[in-house]
Amino acid sequence: MEWYVVGLGLLGLLMLFISIGLPIPFALAAASLPFLWQIQGWKTSIVSSELKLWGVWIDYILLAVPLFVFLGELIGKSKIGPNLYQFLHQGVRLRGSAAYGSIGASAGFGAVCGSSMVGALTIGGVALPEMLRLGYGKRLSSGVLAAGGTLSVLIPPSLILLFYGIVTDQSIGDLFIAGVIPGIILVSSFVVVVLIWGILRPEDIPGSEDAAKMPMRMIVATVGPVMLIGLVITVAIYAGIATPTEAAAVAASLTVLLAFWVGGLTWQGFKEAIFSTMRTMGYLGLLLSAGVLFGFVLTYYRVPQQFTELFLSFDLSPYTVLAIVLVFYIILGMFLEPVSMTFITLPTIYPLMSAAGFDLIWFGVVYTITMEIAVLTPPVGLNLYVIQAISRDQVTIGDVIMGCLPFIGAMILLIAVLIVAPDVALWLPEQMR
Template structure:
């Protein structure tokens, strides 16, 4: 077969399966099996042996055990009053800043992301509290919902991020280092969003109606409401960065603390626990089966020399490293329109990562860059999950929500460019801690 014919056949099959709406798990398996048969000429028994070995090894990876634990932790928190207390605790600290309670969206999503790990869960939980509250108080709806859609993506960046766990397994890099790498970029994104809200509200104060400012006694009293979230962050992230626990062990510790808090506050019930467990089982089964299929697809592409062919084709273009990242960024923006972040990652990492590493980029840095690209996908139609969540909770059209989220989309693009020009913003903290 011609040098690039096999790789071209693989990409044609990939977009064919996506185009006809085949489930990604099934599509990855079909792509791998058909590709190995047509391109490599491998027989079915040999394919079956490779498939069973690789998928079992992927599905039983210890690092992935953190995923259902973090998901269950987020589901239990969703059914308690922790998010409401978080909003109540933040309000006195932000109502003197231009934008006032709009900053509770940013701060709430930032803090909740540090115990949740999911963009959709972060958006849904914070929106459940703030969307109606801000509408009742007369805040501009487009700015309120846009900030929720944008800040909800922090669940992908700020550790413990499920997407970072998946990238760490796919790229074979330290998950603890990935968690550390996401801290500063996450805070930078939060600062950019807050700065944008401040500028908009200074130009047009009517976007955030004036309210009575809280005094220091009220602010200090509000710290009690922030304590549960702060304690969970200390347990989950502190145990990792102090070297006390692995990410999986810290997830178990965080889950135990969450259950204890729900029990002490008399919010833990059997029906609530059953709902959380069922939701966790569905989400975890979807993610882990996708990971297993993606691992087999990665191995199949190796047999078909797809990464080598793509690398050689791009190498012949003689692109500068930054031009390569620009092209990949545009590719991911387009890919994020029809695909969610995890699907985009598991599909592309086996092909793209060798190119990026060969161009001289750190795989930890590229993981954070890829997370930014996945965040963009959360707010771009037609498959922007954060937009879907807000549409279901508010009834607003997808078009209006997309327009509201667009400024935050641009801020994410600016952040991606900033992290590319100054990679130390990503790599400094993991290098210091580990």
């Protein structure tokens, strides 16, 4: 069977199954199975599918995923995340402190949790009602929190960078550290966006805020756990003391202790964190397993390699190839969430980017920023609906979308900076080596 027949067949079946409402993991598996039967036959393919499913669940590297998810859920169910926002809001005595505090809290949360949606839920659940009460504009309030949640995706540890490393076989540690400087730039860009917003639309930011000053004891109990957890993850991975999986295990254990000790976590909250992690991993586990089947069929028929050769035969410049890929992902991000896109498209795209001459660590950072844009673009922008849901109908989905546009512009500008100056992402990994 020709490679293009397989590629178009897989894509056609996948779109068909998704359009009739089949969940993406099952759609991926269902699209793969007819071609798997052509390769191995019915009985062998069933056994092969079972082995690949089992292989995903016992993969050592992938054990970091549930541990980071559990860590984020613990912080979300305790008072550590919400208190971080209160500290940054009440501790910064200037106009717009709640908006700046939301960005800072989202960045701090991103340093200990790699999930965009968990970040938006945790910080947004506390910050959005408070910002609306203080008189902030609906678009600014919802936009800064929806976009702030994406900082968890770029600032390490990041689940998208972790999945990217697994699919492309790149160093997880190098990918994590490559995201540090772009992450800092993006946080600074969001602050500038709020500053400019306040100048252009001063009515959206109140002149004074009636926020009580946080006691020193609460400040220590708030900042201390986040700094300690982030330090454990950072030092363990980058100093070569532990693998990302081991660092995630130690950080998750430490988070359990801190969440109970200073975060006010209850046994009910602890159980909810466990069940929420299980639900998330149930979906991700099926998605990973189906993605492995999908990738196996693609690889067997050499679809990525043949696609790369075909694309390069048009003799396009590397930056034209990059532009086409980025536009493709932004459009696709309007309909699929980032994890699904990673396992559906990346096995075909990354060989093309490598053949075009781009560093795959650098492309991992650019790819991750593009995935951040994806969670802010309708109709399937997850963060949009998270923020709209926690507003309890005080904010419309249109308000959230309009509020996100300036922050999406900041992300696009960061991609342009990375294209012009790749060392922004590559300098730190090179120094660490």
